[in-house]
Amino acid sequence: MKMKAVVMTEIGAPLRIEEVELAEPKANEVLVKIEATGVCHSDLNALHDETTPIPTILGHEGSGIVVEVGPNVKNVKIGDKVALSWVPFCGTCEFCQTGQVNLCESAFGPMFEGTLLDGTTRLSLNGEKVYHNSLLSTFAEYTVVPEMSCVKLPDEMPFAQASLIGCGVATGYGAAVKAAKVTPGSTVAIFGIGGVGVNAIQGARIAGASKIIACDLKEQNLEIAKTFGATHTVNVGEGNVVEMLKELTGGFGVHFAIDCSGNTNAASTAWQATRKGGTTVVVGAFNPKRELTLPANGFHRVGKNLKGSFYGDVHPFLDFPIIAELYLDGKFKLDELVLSRIQLEDINKAFDSFHNQCCVNVGRTVIEFGGK
The missing domain is CATH 3.90.180.10 (Medium-chain alcohol dehydrogenases, catalytic domain)
Incomplete structure (x- = not known):
């Protein structure tokens, strides 16, 4: 044809x-x-x-x-x-x-x-x-x-919104719900508030996180993040990000940090801002010529998890319909x-x-x- x-x-x-x-x-x-x-x-x-x-x-x-x-x-x-x-x-x-x-x-x-x-x-x-x-x-x-x-997908699902589920929406949602496995009452930092990061915020909200901290350079993006469920924002260009995140979490750091930026410096910061026993998930694609550097001192003592996540760890046939139903129920933007x-x-x-x-x-x- x-x-x-x-x-x-x-x-x-x-x-x-x-x-x-x-x-x-x-x-x-x-x-x-x-x-x-x-x-x-x-x-x-x-x-x-x-x-x-x-x-x-x-x-x-x-x-x-x-x-x-x-x-x-x-x-x-x-x-x-x-x-x-x-x-x-x-x-x-x-x-x-x-x-x-x-x-x-x-x-x-x-x-x-x-x-x-x-x-x-x-x-x-x-x-x-x-x-x-x-x-x-x-x-x-x-x-x-x-x-x-x-x-x-359900017949009620509009096409424009349905088209977005297959990439950035599923990746961000999955990064929080499937890869990080955000728990109710936990604290979460999201680095990089773009098409993936804003959906990681939504995933963390749906998972029941009590504090969701959006981290980005653009004030406009940080304001938008609030409309999707961010409870706090941090401009990463305005101070020591790790210390700011610790201050927001009783000095411990966040339970979960999700890097959606594709920037190795942001991923390293996300790791350092994660509390002992917490989880850092990297879902952004790095430039292959860059290297990810983490502090070696006491690495074995902090009990933290570092996880790379491709496609947000989603199972399309299970998770796409869940996202569609959440949208139709008014729970996912x-x-x-x-x-x-x-x-x-x-x-x-x-x-x-x-x-x-x-x-x-x-x-x-x-x-x-x-x-x-």
Whole structure:
């Protein structure tokens, strides 16, 4: 079938609207009509990443309607409303068998190669191969994805809000609820109040934390953090952050610190601000050229846990529906994360906004295709 899609044709160049050919789904694949897709900073990173295969269709935060399924598909049917997960899992490896589906290796080779799970693509332009992004490629009217990328959501769930669940929302929520395992009455510090950090705040609130401290350089972000559940804020550019956090927690430090910033200095600060016996979770992606440095003195005596978390340790088929139900029950803010709604033709304006330091970055621009 022919469809309209946004195609990346050069590293860092403006994206182009093209008429692309999409092949039908194979046995374990699903054809989804995209109704909404978020524009994530990771898409900008992919646009400027020299390892991104070209040409490719970007986009990895999507929701839509199932319109065709392969003969082996069992989890969804035609007409289902779905949110898409960019980490499909095999269900049979050691990680999957122990419930750590976010660590399944099946998706990563194809993800880096720009293919689907079988090593081939379903996309072409003028007879030439076009690559997939994160096995989803949601900047298009339709997409073919693995069955294990399709998570059924309630019919009442609006598409724009549903599209955001598959990346930043699930990662932040999971970092607090699944990775850190925040407990009722505990104290939590969140470093980096962006699209992930604000949802870590929501996760900590839902888990029952008594004190949630938002830590960031931007006063605007700190004010926004309060509307999502932060009880206190700390501007990390205005003093000794560790001492400020200890002062807010009776001199002990926080029970849980979650670094969503991707900054190694912030992660080190988060560790130092965590009390004895507490847990520090790092969910932000570091620059691979940087090193994380922690104080060695007395390391063995403090009994603290340091944990890296990929995708917030979520299980998409369990946690996406929970987040959707929390939203529908008025307990999880998603409306406020939809910063603006645009058409596919305005995609480059959304990318340009990432370079504007004055723009609010606690949320997403969402591309809509006409659904509700």
